Amino acid sequence: MAFESLSDKLQNIFKNLRSKGRLTEADVKASLKEVKMALLEADVSFKVVKQFMKAVQERAVGQDVLNGLNPGQMVIKIVNEEMVNLMGAETTEIALQPAGEITVLMMMGLQGAGKTTTTAKIAGKLKSKGRKPLLVACDIYRPAAIQQLQINGDKQGVEVFSMGDKNKPVNIAKAAIEHASKNGHNVVILDTAGRLHVDEDMMNELIEIKENVTVNQSLLVVDAMTGQDAVNVASMFDEKIGIDGVILTKLDGDTRGGAALSIRAVTGKPILYIGMGEKLSDLEQFYPDRMASRILGMGDVLTLIEKVQNDIDEDKAREMERKLRKAEFGFDDYLEQMQQIKKMGGLSDLLGMIPGMGAQMKNIDEVVDDKAMSRVEAMILSMTPQERSNPSVLNPSRKKRIADGAGVNISEVNRLVKQFEQGKKMMKQLPGMMGGKMGGKRGKFRLPF
Structure with a gap:
């Protein structure tokens, strides 16, 4: 389960805090030092942990907290609030054009992150909200990528536009938008090619699409299990292409969770959705406050x-x-x-x-x-x-x-x-x-x- 190790460690730290009727400044600092180690072990960026701990400590060692009726609970409340701030404070939706206009979403990411499956999941989400999406097969390199998109599109009841693997992705994108305009589709989702690592050819292809097509949202799919590498990938894509939001996949696996806690703080870009499994329905809206509650063992009743x-x-x-x-x-x-x-x-x-x-x-x-x-x-x-x-x-x-x-x-x-x-x-x-x-x-x- 996602964040299991981090959650266990934080809950043990807080259990010790609650057991003390009165807290000294030394108690708080000792507990926060343990929180810091737990976050670093969860692969949260060192710079992010440093900023986070500074914000928490400034609030947690105040007299109002130390002399309060329940100081342990107050410290936990502060950690929770700062964790929410770290992940973005507000829930962010994919920005869509009015229903009468076409919204073009460009899906990006490395191979193995689950980009093609996530693309179909997004199409299903938008369809359930009354939109008419069109999936576009722009990955002409990976064997069976087009077929995978078509199979997933069929399962979601969403049309897939393909021109095979002999046309340039930019030309496929142009033709898809023309097809969408003629057939009443109001969302076009481009499933672009991934690579095993960020390279110049991949970036140039994405830049060419953005130069020739009006892309309303560039969405990056990253694998949460890669930890800090996911944050580095997000930073590179944002620097070279520009990203509007991130979708974290494989958050149901044995992941340390550092990516979810670091991406917003490092890139300034919001996490839009989280993938919690292989099924096409396993995609959840990302709520920073609910995720913080899960991590701190407070549950997530709303979800x-x-x-x-x-x-x-x-x-x-x-x-x-x-x-x-x-x-x-x-x-x-x-x-x-x-x-x-x-x-x-x-x-x-x-x-x-x-x-x-x-x-x-x-x-x-x-x-x-x-x-x-x-x-x-x-x-x-x-x-x-x-x-x-x-x-x-x-x-x-x-x-x-x-x-x-x-x-x-x-x-x-x-x-x-x-x-x-x-x-x-x-x-x-x-x-x-x-x-x-x-x-x-x-x-x-x-x-x-």
Whole structure:
């Protein structure tokens, strides 16, 4: 999970701060020194860390903080606010022309950063906002780049403009804009070529496109897992081409997170979106305040609510609520709820957005093991329709067949059935549980589990 190591270290530092009723200036400075080391180990730029720590220390050693009712909490609040300032303070959207005009977006980045996939993700986001985007295949060098864009465009329901790999990218861009004008497209997204490293040919090609086509926004896609290199790449692109915004990919991986904390401060350019997975839906708007909350282990309830509201079908949620109240749900319903969770990024991601859960995650690994969820899914899919709707028919021979079909031990099938029956019993004992704040007409926010 992104920022896991940094988040753990910061939470331990703050836990020690909270445990002290009164703080001395020496306590604050010692804690901030640990914060500084944690940021450097997360690959945050040294200059950025230096500026950040100066701003925090100037505020944190003031008399109002040291003599306050809860000085530890005040220090955490200051770190949070300065972290938000570091990442941009305000959320920035892609700047689009009025709907009647064409907005041209030029996507840039090195090979391997996920640029082509991100280009299709952006198209899907804009389509969902009522725009009519056109994807343009300007990468004529990488094998299968055009095909990859076409496949992703089809999945998003967005047209892809291509002239093969024998035409110059600048000519493809010109022809695409003409095509967009004739066919009612109001956003043209140019998927340009990447290289293994920044080189003169790449830069000249991008400069030529910008000189011959009115590019409204130049967007750079960078791989968060490359840490400080991502910041260096962003600086070079901005210096030579000019960038209007950054999209960080692979933030779901084992990344130290330094790029997210450094790019805005080093380049002055905003982070627009963050890629949280391979699926075309795995692209989130970047909110500096929410990211700071995640890093500091304070959760991200707003994003969690948005995920639920966007991904959960209200009618299905009401029907599930009815079945849960009456304990009528079967394994098919159980499977559907798991698939909804996977659609939203997995149970561990969702729990990580709940305040206070970050620090507890390590103690409940077996509960939020997404691989275990996949095994459960395999077991349910190995059942017959009758077995899914009426688990009481599951005798030992049926359970063995299910275990063999799912490639698991029969003890896992027994455990699944037992947990399922216990869940039904619990719901019978708590008939009003789903009718309170989480359901009914009084609130639309429902978790799918």
